Amino acid sequence: MKTKIKGFWQVFQRELKLIVKDLDLLTIILLSPLFYSLFxxxxxxxxxxxxxxxxxxxxxxxxxxxxxxxxxDAHQMLKVGxxxxxxxxxxxxxxxxxAQAVILIPADFERNLKRGGKTDLKVYLNTSRFLPxxxxxRAVQEVTAxxxxxxxxxxxxxxxxxxxxxxxxxxxxxxxxxxxxxTRQSYGDFLIPGILVLILQQxxxxxxxxxxxxxxxxxxxADLFSxxxxxxxxxxxxxxxxxxxLYTAYAAFFFTVDYALLNIPFRxxxxxxxxxxxxxxxxxxxxxxxxxxxxxxxIIALQFLVFTSYPVFLxxxxxxxxxxxxxxxxxxxxxxxxxxxxxxxxxxxAMGAGWSQILPEFLHLLTLTVLGLILTRLRLKQVLxxxxxASISSPLLNWYNGFKKLLFGVD
Numbered sequence: 282m283k284t285k286i287k288g289f290w291q292v293f294q295r296e297l298k299l300i301v302k303d304l305d306l307l308t309i310i311l312l313s314p315l316f317y318s319l320f321x322x323x324x325x326x327x328x329x330x331x332x333x334x335x336x337x338x339x340x341x342x343x344x345x346x347x348x349x350x351x352x353x354d355a356h357q358m359l360k361v362g363x364x365x366x367x368x369x370x371x372x373x374x375x376x377x378x379x380a381q382a383v384i385l386i387p388a389d390f391e392r393n394l395k396r397g398g399k400t401d402l403k404v405y406l407n408t409s410r411f412l413p414x415x416x417x418x419r420a421v422q423e424v425t426a427x428x429x430x431x432x433x434x435x436x437x438x439x440x441x442x443x444x445x446x447x448x449x450x451x452x453x454x455x456x457x458x459x460x461x462x463x464t465r466q467s468y469g470d471f472l473i474p475g476i477l478v479l480i481l482q483q484x485x486x487x488x489x490x491x492x493x494x495x496x497x498x499x500x501x502x503a504d505l506f507s508x509x510x511x512x513x514x515x516x517x518x519x520x521x522x523x524x525x526x527l528y529t530a531y532a533a534f535f536f537t538v539d540y541a542l543l544n545i546p547f548r549x550x551x552x553x554x555x556x557x558x559x560x561x562x563x564x565x566x567x568x569x570x571x572x573x574x575x576x577x578x579x580i581i582a583l584q585f586l587v588f589t590s591y592p593v594f595l596x597x598x599x600x601x602x603x604x605x606x607x608x609x610x611x612x613x614x615x616x617x618x619x620x621x622x623x624x625x626x627x628x629x630x631a632m633g634a635g636w637s638q639i640l641p642e643f644l645h646l647l648t649l650t651v652l653g654l655i656l657t658r659l660r661l662k663q664v665l666x667x668x669x670x671a672s673i674s675s676p677l678l679n680w681y682n683g684f685k686k687l688l689f690g691v692d
Contacts, residue, residue: 288510292519334362343391358420493573549629567653
């Protein structure tokens with residue numbers, strides 16, 4: 282045991298010296314996480330849109346249509362960017378992105394409403410940008426619902442009903458709509474936590490995988506194994522410990538300082554979140570080490586991994602429901618640590634969930650961690666046996682080589 286501990290510290294000190302001398306690693310693991318977390322977060326600093334431009338086509342030219350226009354312009358989400366008489370001209374402005382919506386007020390708008398009749402307010406939305414389109418549509422619905430309620434209230438009062446009776450006629454069925462958790466319906470509050478997790482995993486993946494690949498590039502596995510006193514545990518632990526400690530600190534920084542700077546609410550228990558996050562980082566560390574052993578040069582490892590960031594985010598189930606993906610993609614997604622972590626992390630930070638609510642995600646992540654440990658040890662022993670011309674005993678490695686020989690006919 283003392284030999285393994287001594288080997289661990291020797292490998293750890295060696296790794297620190299390697300990082301200090303490698304500008305690429307320093308940039309990726311020390312500068313990139315802080316820069317990207319603040320840069321990407323600042324893009325969504327305001328979180329919700331305001332004064333989205335719209336164009337009005339008023340064919341009624343009545344007092345009521347002008348009142349509707351004033352109400353629309355007064356809504357914090359909307360800004361009336363112009364009033365057109367021709368619908369085609371308004372659509373040209375929509376296609377030119379001068380406006381996100383065109384609202385057509387029909388002729389006889391005032392007369393129909395005052396008689397208690399029905400009229401159609403047409404809204405043409407630029408749904409090529411679905412988020413502003415949804416916001417505009419919701420804002421228009423709020424304005425028209427408020428205005429309609431006032432008009433109908435006055436109509437029923439002219440029919441001899443008092444205020445309470447008229448109110449019942451207006452809303453026989455009332456929906457009490459309450460937003461939970463993301464009460465501001467902020468896209469920033471939804472997206473920024475996912476981006477921070479992606480930054481954590483990917484920069485860790487880049488840094489550690491490059492460091493491991495550099496051992497093959499510089500043919501230094503023998504030196505590393507010697508410093509570890511022949512211990513596989515010391516090789517993995519000593520080489521990975523700095524990254525695990527550093528990224529645990531980054532996680533604490535992201536979800537405290539960044540959350541405070543970007544005004545994102547944290548509703549969960551910090552201890553639950555920290556333990557869950559450490560397990561995620563351990564799993565990501567084993568994944569990084571394993572991938573690093575697959576490459577002979579660190580630049581090739583980086584070039585390969587750069588293209589994984591966006592697919593990892595898409596497959597995580599964060600931006601699109603996992604169950605709605607093709608089954609084959611679901612299998613791939615469930616092999617990545619970000620998938621259970623993002624699901625559990627969202628429940629903890631945004632919904633205030635405890636251990637009982639995230640137990641399935643915790644067990645999923647624990648399974649991936651154990652699997653990652655086994656595969657990393659297996660692969661590392663294989664690499665060391667090949668590069669050192671040695672024979673490191675391992676039941677798993679013997680089973681793997683036997684299986685490979687049976688399946689492919691090769692050693």
